[in-house]
Amino acid sequence: MAKEVKLVGFWASPYVYRVEWALKLKGIDYEYLEEDIINKSTRLLELNPVHKKVPVLVHGQKVIPESCVILEYIDETWEQNPLLPKDPHERAVARFWAKYGDEKLLRPSWKAMWSIGEDKEKAIEESIEALEKIEGELKGKKLFGGEGIGYLDLALGWIPYWLPVEEEVGGMQILQEEKFPAITAWMNKFLSHPMIKETLPPRAETLVYFKKRGETFYNRYYLKEKEN
Helix, strand or coil: CCCCEEEEECCCCHHHHHHHHHHHHHCCCCEEEECCCCCCCHHHHHHCCCCCCCCEEEECCEEEECHHHHHHHHHHHCCCCCCCCCCHHHHHHHHHHHHHHHHHHHHHHHHHHHCCHHHHHHHHHHHHHHHHHHHHHHCCCCECCECCCCHHHHHCCHHHHHHHHHHHHHCCCCCCCCCCHHHHHHHHHHHHCHHHHHHCCCHHHHHHHHHHHHHHHHHHHHHHHHHC
16 A cells, blocks of 8 residues: 655755654655666656655645755654754754754865865855854753754754765865864764664765765866867
8 A cells, every 4th residue: 555655855965864853753654766876766756846855745736846845844744752852943943053054064175075176165165164163152052952853953964974974075175173072062962863874875875975076067167168
């Protein structure tokens, strides 16, 4: 019998893991459907015709794209183990930092991984500056969600696992333990959670994939620029 909840994803995408973690924390039974993000299927293009990206959550006849939007949908649909705080201001703050992490850290750290020269230096500087802001927000807390993993922990949950992968592939250092003690402590606590530990992708395979993707972006940006 087909399950009511389906998650269309890709094994190496940090955006997908946010949703998978939320579903598991809520205890929601779901079917995972792996997608080839290079050769996108008709299924993905029909489910998410605007962005054509994973993740996509399918709940019965309802289709919800975009990871943070999906997190909020999950939290509002299934009340057990709430992810967002009850207070409207605290909810707004969590949404702000989730968006900040995507725009000011995830994007530049990804670019720092595959870029070179001044572009790489600038992207590293932007990433470190973003981490400083996040460090300030986290200071004095064990988790962003308080005592338990919440919405913002999931939204920033790519940092403990994927950022070190980017650093290794890009031959760079962004996250320094002595400079970011609160983030370092949070990372260790987050990664030690049994559910998080069990669902992370194999590191060796993730490194290989990120290296290949980095080479693709490097060739697309720098080699094309040289040809012109």
